[in-house]
Amino acid sequence: MRDPLHAVNQTKDVVKEKVSRWTLYKQFLGNRSYLYNTMAMTALTFAIGGIGFWAPTYLSEYRQAGSIEHVNLVFGAVLVLAGLSATLVGGYVADFARKHLEGAYFKVSGWAMMAGFVSILGMLYAPFPWAWICVFLSCFFLFFNTGPSNTALANVIAPRLRPAAFALNILIIHLFGDVLSPFVIGAVTDASGNKMTPAFLLVSVTVLIGGVFWMIGARFLDADTKAAALAAQNERK
Numbered sequence: 001m002r003d004p005l006h007a008v009n010q011t012k013d014v015v016k017e018k019v020s021r022w023t024l025y026k027q028f029l030g031n032r033s034y035l036y037n038t039m040a041m042t043a044l045t046f047a048i049g050g051i052g053f054w055a056p057t058y059l060s061e062y063r064q065a066g067s068i069e070h071v072n073l074v075f076g077a078v079l080v081l082a083g084l085s086a087t088l089v090g091g092y093v094a095d096f097a098r099k100h101l102e103g104a105y106f107k108v109s110g111w112a113m114m115a116g117f118v119s120i121l122g123m124l125y126a127p128f129p130w131a132w133i134c135v136f137l138s139c140f141f142l143f144f145n146t147g148p149s150n151t152a153l154a155n156v157i158a159p160r161l162r163p164a165a166f167a168l169n170i171l172i173i174h175l176f177g178d179v180l181s182p183f184v185i186g187a188v189t190d191a192s193g194n195k196m197t198p199a200f201l202l203v204s205v206t207v208l209i210g211g212v213f214w215m216i217g218a219r220f221l222d223a224d225t226k227a228a229a230l231a232a233q234n235e236r237k
Helices: 004-030 032-062 068-098 104-125 131-143 146-155 159-178 181-191 197-236
Strands: none
Touching: 004 032, 004 159, 032 068, 032 104, 032 131, 032 146, 032 159, 032 181, 032 197, 068 104, 068 131, 068 146, 104 131, 104 146, 104 197, 146 159, 146 197, 159 181, 181 197
8 A cells, every 4th residue: 555645745746846847838938049949940840731731732733733643752752852951951051150140040040931931932823844943942941940940949948958848849839830730721721712822822921920930039049049058057067
């Protein structure tokens, strides 16, 4: 039989842990760089999830880019090539820009999102086969932010708190991002009389909003990064 006193103490510890965790989450969201980064990453994940799920259908049925089998094959190849190259190039460009530019990780991400906004518009209205170039650029500029955004997220949080910070970030960006976007795009398509272009215009606006969040957050990034580095030094003492 469990010792009643021990059980009470365990319960108190659990309650205390829950209170501490919620306090920790409030602390993360009070960090301006963390907050703007998470909102921008949510917009990014919303766009990636929606495009990944619906783009083949849209390109095949609405843009007449070919059969669904052909579009799936080409789009899959574009997605892999753009994702790999953009992740590598984005990290390199952000690291280079950091030596010369304040808030570089966020500014590079913000500029990429704005370029992605233009590319998505090209995907919607450019004639094929030229529109495939816009499809590639859209995917490229969306994945361009992977390295800079995650690096910035780590840099503005003290090392011992990073696991919890990343956990909260991952929960938010997926819950309100790629989990939600396919349903939203489907609902907008239905509400538009089975027209998918308005739904993808919504995606493009979301990308633009994500870029704005990163540009605003760039004002706070360097100060928050220095504060996290100072906290790390104090932890080691």
